[in-house]
Amino acid sequence: MGTKAKGKVQKAKGKNQGREHFLKKMPRSILNFCLLPFALCLLPCLSLAADPSYTTEIFPLLRDNCLACHSAAGKAGGLLMGSYESLIKGGANGPAIVPGKSGESRMVQMLQGKIQPQMPMGGKLAPEHIATIIRWIDAGAPGGVAPADATPKIPDIKPRVAVNAEIGSLAYSPDGKLLAVGSFKEVDLLDVASGKRVATLGGHADVVRSLAFSRDGKLLAAAGGLPARSGEVIVWDVAARTMLATVHGHADCIYGVAFSADGQRIATSSYDKLIKLWDAATGKETATLKDHIDSIYALQFSPDGKRIASGAADRTVKLWDAATGQRLFTLSEPLEGVLTLDFHPSGKRIAAAGADKFIRIWDLTDKGGTMVQSMAGHEDAILKIAYSPDGKKLVSSSADRSIKVWDAATLEEQQVLARQPDWVLALAFSPDGRRLVAGRFDGSLSFYETTTFQEVSKAMLAKK
Numbered sequence: 123m124g125t126k127a128k129g130k131v132q133k134a135k136g137k138n139q140g141r142e143h144f145l146k147k148m149p150r151s152i153l154n155f156c157l158l159p160f161a162l163c164l165l166p167c168l169s170l171a172a173d174p175s176y177t178t179e180i181f182p183l184l185r186d187n188c189l190a191c192h193s194a195a196g197k198a199g200g201l202l203m204g205s206y207e208s209l210i211k212g213g214a215n216g217p218a219i220v221p222g223k224s225g226e227s228r229m230v231q232m233l234q235g236k237i238q239p240q241m242p243m244g245g246k247l248a249p250e251h252i253a254t255i256i257r258w259i260d261a262g263a264p265g266g267v268a269p270a271d272a273t274p275k276i277p278d279i280k281p282r283v284a285v286n287a288e289i290g291s292l293a294y295s296p297d298g299k300l301l302a303v304g305s306f307k308e309v310d311l312l313d314v315a316s317g318k319r320v321a322t323l324g325g326h327a328d329v330v331r332s333l334a335f336s337r338d339g340k341l342l343a344a345a346g347g348l349p350a351r352s353g354e355v356i357v358w359d360v361a362a363r364t365m366l367a368t369v370h371g372h373a374d375c376i377y378g379v380a381f382s383a384d385g386q387r388i389a390t391s392s393y394d395k396l397i398k399l400w401d402a403a404t405g406k407e408t409a410t411l412k413d414h415i416d417s418i419y420a421l422q423f424s425p426d427g428k429r430i431a432s433g434a435a436d437r438t439v440k441l442w443d444a445a446t447g448q449r450l451f452t453l454s455e456p457l458e459g460v461l462t463l464d465f466h467p468s469g470k471r472i473a474a475a476g477a478d479k480f481i482r483i484w485d486l487t488d489k490g491g492t493m494v495q496s497m498a499g500h501e502d503a504i505l506k507i508a509y510s511p512d513g514k515k516l517v518s519s520s521a522d523r524s525i526k527v528w529d530a531a532t533l534e535e536q537q538v539l540a541r542q543p544d545w546v547l548a549l550a551f552s553p554d555g556r557r558l559v560a561g562r563f564d565g566s567l568s569f570y571e572t573t574t575f576q577e578v579s580k581a582m583l584a585k586k
């Protein structure tokens with residue numbers, strides 16, 4: 123497989139994993155469960171009908187739902203579906219179809235979600251279409267000629283531009299002059315005053331899911347890695363635009379990266395349930411913090427640098443001693459996975475939110491945390507929250523495609539920025555607190571001024 127094709131495979135994969143990871147704890151099984159009666163009924167009922175034809179039924183189905191990724195241009199999983207011969211030949215994992223045996227066919231198992239990732243990537247085939255494919259395979263998968271009109275229809279999931287452009291992370295430099303935008307394999311540095319891109323830092327393995335500047339603004343840590351394989355952090359010299367160190371560790375991609383107050387250490391949290399500490403200059407691992415029992419999405423140092431907070435799919439927020447790596451205490455009120463958290467600028471409070479749609483705020487002491495606020499904030503999972511630099515406001519973004527602005531003290535809703543064009547995966551306040559920037563799954567960015575929260579400018583990450 124050429125490098126180009128490989129890139130596309132990973133693009134599609136990264137994109138799907140992004141949502142997949144976030145939605146992992148959602149009741150997907152309910153959907154599968156609902157499809158079951160269909161499959162059971164359609165099988166015996168329809169087997170009396172004529173066997174489906176490759177040319178007039180199967181190929182059009184594959185063309186409309188699969189070919190966008192499984193053609194010579196995409197070659198996802200090494201599987202080409204442009205002709206009967208290539209389909210039967212199979213992909214990277216061997217034959218996708220066992221003629222006569224739909225139950226043993228990888229393609230069917232993937233359509234049904236029995237093998238992950240479920241196909242079509244990022245979507246789902248209608249039960250009657252899956253049934254047609256099953257009938258065709260059970261009839262021996264008879265061949266035929268692919269019609270000349272094999273132009274793939276872009277599947278009704280996400281335009282491919284969006285797959286390429288996903289904004290996974292945002293960070294302002296401490297002086298507020300630069301905005302770092304993390305996307306697929308790249309970090310763009312935007313000059314905030316002119317809105318122009320001044321540099322592109324490339325070479326990342328996959329989507330850059332978390333970004334952190336050191337407090338002096340000299341270093342930028344950009345984290346991500348390959349889902350189910352390895353985590354990666356590249357530490358950049360911001361002025362020189364050169365790589366200083368590359369961290370490779372964790373058994374899965376990294377969702378959170380943060381700098382210690384002195385800029386000498388970085389902390390990472392991963393889908394592999396671990397937090398690790400690294401020497402920022404050398405990329406050498408110095409400690410592993412174990413206690414979460416599920417993927418860790420959010421990570422931050424406290425403003426005084428003495429503690430680390432982590433939020434995980436195991437429904438907890440944990441606080442750790444940043445110097446010793448010792449776990450201090452666990453906040454366990456969330457009912458579902460925690461996807462995001464933020465320390466109040468005073469360091470005395472912490473807010474967290476996630477799949478249960480609640481925003482919760484705890485007062486922190488040396489020994490523990492007391493929940494002081496709890497509010498059903500959105501109609502779907504909360505993806506990101508952030509305190510304004512003055513600590514007076516809290517903003518949240520959600521899979522319900524809105525951003526909300528809250529009074530940080532009372533959690534009174536102050537503003538709703540509804541109808542976001544796509545999920546806002548990244549949110550950041552400028553250090554002076556005058557701008558809020560939102561980065562979305564479709565590659566778009568919006569800047570809001572922070573008195574009335576009107577959009578003052580927007581940008582679209584170029585298709586790569």
Ligand code: HEC
Nearest residue numbers: 134187188191198199201213214215216218229241242243
């Ligand atoms: C948006 C892109 C995309 C679409 C659309 C898509 N796939 Fe895939 N498919 C992939 C990717 C990426 C892989 C590789 C997954 C992996 O190895 O983790 C893959 C792998 C597969 C494989 C396994 C190949 C192998 O040998 O490993 C099968 C079978 C498959 N897809 C079937 C389908 C079918 C059937 C459809 C349409 C109903 C479809 N796919 C639609 C992206 C897509």
